[in-house]
Amino acid sequence: MAETKGFFTDTTLCIGCKACEVACKQWNQLPDDGFLFTGMSYDNTVHLGASTWRHVAFIERPVPLTPQHDGAFSWLFSSDVCKHCARAGCLESCPTGAIVRTEYGSVYVQPDVCNGCGYCIVSCPFGVINRREEDGQAWKCTLCYDRLREDMIPACAKACPTESIQFGNLEDLREHAKERVRKLHESGAHNAYLYGATAEDQPGTEGLNAFFLLMDKPEVYNLPPDPCVPTKKVKDSWLAAGATAAAMALVAVGAVLFGGRERV
Amino acid sequence: MSGTAVRYKDSVQPVRTDSRDIDRRVAVLTGEAADQQASGTAGEHAQKQAEVWRNLPQPEANDPTYYDRPLLNEPVWKWAIPTYDYIGGLTGAALVLGAAAQIGDTASRERLIRRCHRIGFAGVVVSAALLVEDLGKPSRVLNMLRVFRPTSVMNMGAWILMGSSVLAFGAFVLRPRKGRLRRVGQFCGYAAGVFGAALATYTGVLTGNTAVPLWQASRKILPILFGVSAMSSVGTLFELTVESAEERRLTKLFGTVGQTAELAAEIVMERQAAVVPRVARPLHRGLGGFLWRSAMLLTGTGLLLGLTPRHTRNRRIVSGLLGTLGSVLMRFTVEHVGTVSARDARASFHQQRAGYGAAEVTGRTAAVL
């Protein structure tokens, strides 16, 4: 079992060039997602999906980036990607074992196994994995599983011109990220924080192998503030189910034993 | 000249192939997603779907979203799944009733038992068919049994359905026989009852065990709702068929309890969802709201009609139909409102900000800003 690998996406270094999106499409040879003018700043790919495994969000805000900046405007970029959660909804819900936890700690969909049941799609609290219209099965970022096997770094991280996307051993990334936040706070960027860096930061997923440095509320980047892998709560449902089953049996037996008699 | 002319009309605009437009004579496509199917027209397709953002590109300060785009991907399930939920429930409940009916002196209930097993057997077959129907790659249905993955409700469901099928088949085929075979069949009947109970309720667990805010909020009540609705399904179905007085009374009791509980569960579900108003929206507004109300109304009237004394055959049929429709519609409605809920990013955001995200299990929210 190799060391756990992951991404640290530092949005303060992102220039919104979308190199990651294209590099990903090139390496994985994904089709385009349609030519769609959205009117959403420079974002025309809108969301992660079956054919878009990296997506750069563009946020225009009527406030300065930090108190140090002049003017009353800032433009945030953030390259979103599958989080490869430590507790992954898609993984735990996959009935076929098509989705697996790899030796690098990443979450991988085996295209030759997936039968397209669609359960992973509703089980992902980040809306990452999806099925394409014409396509029968579920797709998402593989953390370039094939490249990792040859000690090559993922295509997006390699292409990223400004080192906004950093790839490496999760532990090192976490260290580096903490340091980075400290530096930013010193420089006056007090609203900088890590999203999902550790289990403490995000108990619902027990930490993301692909975590982020953000400058505003998660919602602004279309990230959930307190996501939770559904299976953490499934116990309640099973108990309810068990109780119902028991009750059903009781009623049935009762009905059989007493319900049949003619009332007088 | 033009006789020999090769026409190059197409070259006015490039020819789309598979949205990659790679010339296979000069390049090979072997990337991980090289097999992903995409017609060249996927583009136009997407065009139709997405609506253009009309306002200033700027998040709302106090209640931000990303251009009001969905956070989650909506369910890809089609009609087959809610139908499966209904049929599966019906089957399960029938097997339970069948098992119960095997208890004690069964002389007077043979026809009932037989009918239950027949429904059970037919049910599992249809259920399996529906399941396959909804798969993106039906040919790979057997992969459902590749592993035994407790965390995956659907995997559990697959095994449950598997078991139910075998047992229902056993009960249906063997119980009518004589001697040991009958005893085996008898056993199958009981065992099928156990699996049936699971089959009737696990779909509720499956639906609740998702990130869709409304379903998530209803995860405790959904198994109950689905279970009791299964009971009523059986009850109302038997209403439609002539029975011996005893069987009628018996199934009616079974069904009525289920129907009453179904109605109650629906009310509870709405209440629970409404704890975070935004989450309950789909139940109150638009098509979802209408369907939800209609389902309750159908079940309710069916119930009342059934409870009124002096049963004429027609009235039984009417109440039976109403009840059945109620249960069926309920399944479809739950499906629909879930889809609507998945489209609403704010539903998730509000829910989690209100402490119903991870905080529910971890006791503390992780949101920093």
Next chain:
Amino acid sequence: MPKISSLNALAWPLVRQIKNGDVSALDVSTAGSDRTESLEARTKKADRVVGSICPYCAVGCGQLVYIKDEKVIDIEGDPASPLSNGCLCPKGAATFQLVTGTHRMADVLYRPPYATDWEKIPLETAMDMIAQRVKKTRDETWEDKTEKGEPLRRTMGVAHLGGATLDNEENYLIKKLFTSLGIVQVENQARI
């Protein structure tokens, strides 16, 4: 199609699961398929890797072109480049599609005067025709001297545009040939 091995009882992951005593069946060691096991980067299969330079802007990022069976299988950044360290911008990252896309024409097309359509002609024919056009125009529009008798030795009838996307060697031959033909109107994007 259904995965055969998943039918064949021995290769059935469930069997493996029981063997491994794996309760959750989440790990690749249990649920992994044969394909997954043998998965590797396609670049590993490449017959050769060719050093190249990004054809888009003037930053000049290094590129590596992976070839298998005389076909391109991948183009990505060259980590060794001191300029780009293996990075590419979106355009550079799309180079694979640029050079292998179906948009690329492989035929020589000819549009006769007043025609409404292209027609396909052989490369050699086209080259001959072009050479003849150049000669004709040059001869017809040759200027030897100005009225003042200043030397011209040129033709203003033929002009050229383009070069910033070409190689130095190509620009050199263009300049060399056209100047010797007496063509002065040689221009490129540098002015645009």
Next chain:
Amino acid sequence: MNSDFIVIEGSNMAECHPVAFRWVMRARERGATVIHVDPRFTRTSAVANIHVPIRAGSDIAFLGGIVRYILETERYFKDYVVNYTNASAIISKDFKDTEDLDGLFSGWDKKKGSYDLRSWMYEGVDPEAAAGMREGESGKKGEPLQREPIQAEKTDPTLQHPRCVFQILKKHYQRYTPEMVEEVCGIPQHLFLKVAEILCQNSGRDKTGAFVYAVGWTQHSVGVQFIRSAAVIQLLLGNIGRPGGGVMALRGHASIQGSTDIPTLYNLLPGYLPMLRAKHDQDLKTYLHLNTPPSGWWGEFPKYFISLMKAWFGEAASKHNDWCYEYLPTMTGDHSHMNTVVDMADGVVKGYFVMGENPVVGSMNGPLQRKGLRQLDWLVVRDFQLTETADFWRDAPEIQRGEVKTKDIKTEIFFLPAAAHTEKDGSFTNTQRLLQWHHKAVEPPGSARSDLDFVFKLGQRLKKLYWDEFHEPRNWPIRDLTWDYPTQGSLNEPDAEAVLKEINGYTMADRKPVEGFTSLKDDGSTACGCWIYSGCYRDGVNMTARRKPHWEQNWIAREWAWAWPHNRRIIYNRASADLEGKPWSERKKLVWWDENKKEWVGHDTPDCIIERPPWYRPSKHARGKDTLSGIDPFVMQADGKGWIYVATGLADGPLPTHYEPQESIVKNPLYGQQCNPERMEWRRKDNPYHQPYEDPRFPYVLTTYRLTEHHTAGGMSRWLSWLSELQPEMFCEVSPELANERGLKNGGWATIRTIRGEIEARVLVTNRMQSVRIKGRVVHQIGIPYHWSSKGLVRGDAANELTMFVADPNVSIQESKALTGNIEPGRTGKKRRYITSGPFVKKLPAQENRRDLAPARQKPQTKHGHRAAEMKEGNQ
């Protein structure tokens, strides 16, 4: 990357050069201050420390303001300025500044409609030669390299002399006050002062900063002066020739630098040797005389020229026939792109080659471009796919609208598919003068061929065609042209390395590659295709193909590929050391004098005569490069100094002066002279202009630009789905205020109009477009990317349907970054019109004279540029 401040102005670096921006981000993380000056808030602004919103086209006012600030606060780098620049030089008595002449310099010639540069010269230096250079209107006006025998005779190291450059500078910029900057550029004073202060604080012995620009500066009618002003600032601050310093140009095409060094440009021969001018260079003797200054590096000129002739005409070139000098054609004026197009439209040009370019989309005034193409006899287009230029005859806008019928277009068109860079060997020269080799990976598909192959085989055919006519002198060049490159491969293409070897140069005797340009001779014993590239193939090794990983060498990475000249990575780097040859500071050391080795050493190849000690002073009789003293870093300048004041070579003034664009919304607040008096105009019915300012019909500023996701005219991006999906449609960007004013809705449609034409585009309403306040008046700016047109996967109208022919006088680059126009909601529909199909806006009485001061108006009618102006008043 080593800079302490980086001013990005006239460039959107993060968007157009993301990978180069990697180093800016590194610098920012190291604590450098990144300042972005731009009309729009772009992706660059988003990550810059400071964004300075500026009115498009007012940069000189801003930069001039900074010059003034540096001088007023005495923050200039004294040792550097006194010794390495011409600040101390004393200028002729006859010089008059714009201060005295309300926006004109002395020497404006009414009749010629251009400047006589005599009065700008150093005192005591004979200006004749300089004047000579100008007479012929050779395109090499303003060409960066100086050849006149110029060295300031009189200097005043105290910089106090009233006529010394330093004092003239002071006077010239005295009116560029913070108040004025605010008035002209709309930049708030506090912001301006903040920037100026940062520049000063981060310069000096221990700190350096860089200016970065791109076409945001060049594409103006005063483009060259924009860049000059930055150079002035950098020289004052001592930021040139040092690590982290400089004025960097970011160029848009893979080999656009190369295509200037080995020019596919009308006015140059390889290596910046000037093209022959009919009027002056009547024979070799005069040509060499005019181009060989007795001082400075260009003293070597004859060696370079004669070696070039040997390379081209081989044995045929001998002393007796003046090295085939008479084989070369001559210029009679400006023959640049826009004139070519105009000549096409007028039927002068009959045949046209277009290789890897798409002028119909990428060049000014699309309608006029197509009009030109329609008049051609034949057109050859070489590209990957049918571009708008190749298909102009069947799906151009005017065809779609039925104004022009395909069957009426006479042009005969050849389309030849081109090979991609992966299908041919060759070298690109990047924006840092670095030659990098790309190897052939696969064979080109079908009939696709490299341009090398095309030109080579075209040449072979022409040699055949002319075989019987070789007796005619006019055909001798073709006869004697050395064209015997070895061919290879199944397509037997010419060997690119053989061509590179010729470019590098070789000895005629044994055909051995030469070491570098220092070993070139003027006796015909050496041949060299481009002297500045000499050395790229030394010892028969293709230096440009070197790919030694950067982690195996120092940060200069001298062993990666090859940079001209002489593999120098930072030119004029002698300036990184002080007078004694010691680095100005440890932190900024680059090259230095090693007393033991008795030569210059350092991280980079020293850009000076390596064994010449700092204390060397030339003797009176020194000639050529011997005149360069040990403290003359700028070896390409005749006097080895950095030129704050350009005594000769620039057409439109020795010092940058603020002029309004051809089309502006305001009157020039600084001078009576509205526009650059020397700008080139094309006054034609098919190229009309708006009023110089306050044109009621066109109240907004338009500015064109690029996006990360597409490449220039889109020929290499609009056909790729991976890029197209990222920016799928033509759009324009407007501020919320303007949107309100004109009723535009985000995501909706708008029609943008100039007198040349009108286009429709989707609207992006955004706070990134900031309206600037000029004298309390709100000036709205409209942003229009120019990537799209009628073809490709993603389409839209082309921005250049709106732009006009008007150009900088020095380099004939057009003005597309600042013009005026109008915008209204809704699509254009059928009624859309272009000037080529008749005017469509209401006529106004022409007020041309408001563009110039009275004397600047008289422009004679000669062939080209503004001289071609048919003075049609009211041609709107």
